[in-house]
Amino acid sequence: MIAMQYSFTLPSDYDMAIIDRRIAEKGHLLDNFPHLRFKAYLSARRTDETRSRDNLYAPFYLWDDVQGLNNFLGGDGFVAVSQSFGRPQVKSWFVWQARIAPDVAQAVFATREILPVDMSIPVGDRRRLESEKAIEDIEQSGVVASVTGFEPTTWTVVRFRLWSAEGPGPVNAATQIYKVGHLSLPK
Template identity: 60%
Template sequence: MIAMQYSFTLPADYDMAIVERRIVEKGPMLDGFPGLAFKAYLSARAGDAGSRENLYAPFYLWEKDEGLSDFLTGEGFVGLTRSFGWPTVRTWIAWQASLSGHLAEAAFATREILATEPHAPLGAIRRSESAAAAADVESGGALAAVAGFEPTTWTRVRFRLWRDKPEGGRDVQVYGVGHMSLGA
């Protein structure tokens, strides 16, 4: 599995209702998309839950790389880039993806990106991150938890979907979920 996210930082005076309408109108277009586990249509308003910026930042979990490739080379992505510009698309190898049967109920998401120190014990880190992700779904209230790793920039991602609004933190971005697309 592959986790993926791109993010658009929007001006401070940007009417975020435009993004919210876009999500309502275009969100269902990826429902049932081949190779997709889920797409969380995410946004954040500056000043809300500690967010410093207005953001539109969808997060994807792909079952196979073909689905990711088909999306990025398809008309939907072309339309997105015409509306918002050409984004940097971040990807992570999914070490663990724990998904409850209630993904459609997600109303909030958190994302944390962590640096991995040189020569860190990657096997131990993978086991720890994977166990934490599984525990967050099993008993921590998360509807989904993804732990991923990216070896070019040596970063890890902790992504969670929540029914109720979670507390943010210094390095934790909180988003609202406007729509959840579930794969085929």
Template identity: 50%
Template sequence: MIAMQYNFTLPADYDMDIVRQRIASKGHMLDNFPGLAFKAYLHASKSSELTASSQNVYAPFYLWNDNDGMNNFLCGDGFKAVSHAFGWPAVKQWSVWHSHVDAQVRGAKFATRQVSTIAPYTALGALREHEIETAKKFSQQDGVLAMLVAFDANEWTMVRFTLWRDVAAAKTAMQFAGSLADVQAYEVGHVSAPGH
């Protein structure tokens, strides 16, 4: 599996209702996209107390079952349309160590993402084992609708991504992340997933 995200940083005075309306009108178009485990349509606003973001961003996050699905999307009309609307983004990718996706994932209203650096010469096997075990336990907490941990061996980063039923449930993220200082929070406008 592959985790993928791109981020559009928008002007400080950008009307984020444009992003919300775009998600509302186009979000359903990927609901049954082949190879897609889920796509979370994420946004964060400077004016929102929920996300406490330093910038206005539109930052969709994907979990792909395989390369073919991801490549078909990136080479298709969907990515072409979003890049023409918001600009040509860098597309980050992580190899997934563990993922959990609840049957109710489409009900997610909030998301958290933590990206951390993997230090040189880290014992990767031990790190992977620890992260998988921690993620399995964390996935069982009330309100977690999807959770994954993945790594990028090019930039040596690790991502922990969680979709939450609501903001109240997301407060438990502190138990997993240790600190919210390096956690980006997002509102979820829509979740595309197979069979829905």
């Protein structure tokens, strides 16, 4: 599996209702997209409970394989996003662990941490620890999806969680909180 995210930082006075409408009108287009485990249409506002420093539109994807990712990035949907907001830098991670609860469609919030890999710890050990954490997290109250992945160019780990209405628990300074506007899933 491969995790992927791109993000658009929008001006502080940007009308985020435009993003909400975009998600409402186009979100369903990736429902049942081949090789897509899920797409979380995410946004964050400077003025809401996400406590974001910026206004963001930042979809997060979990792909079964690289074919789905390539089909999406080479397709009309990504062309439309690029025409609207510019071509973004697309981050991707090799997935170490992904757990998705049956009630994932209830996701309301998401959290994402990108953390450096401590060079004093063997990567295999870090993978085991992060995979165990992802499994533990899905067993927490409110977590409906838990994804952990590795990016070897920058030597970073991503921890991505989808949360039900209870919302995320305590977070640290490295955590970005998002609202989920739509969740595209296979049928």
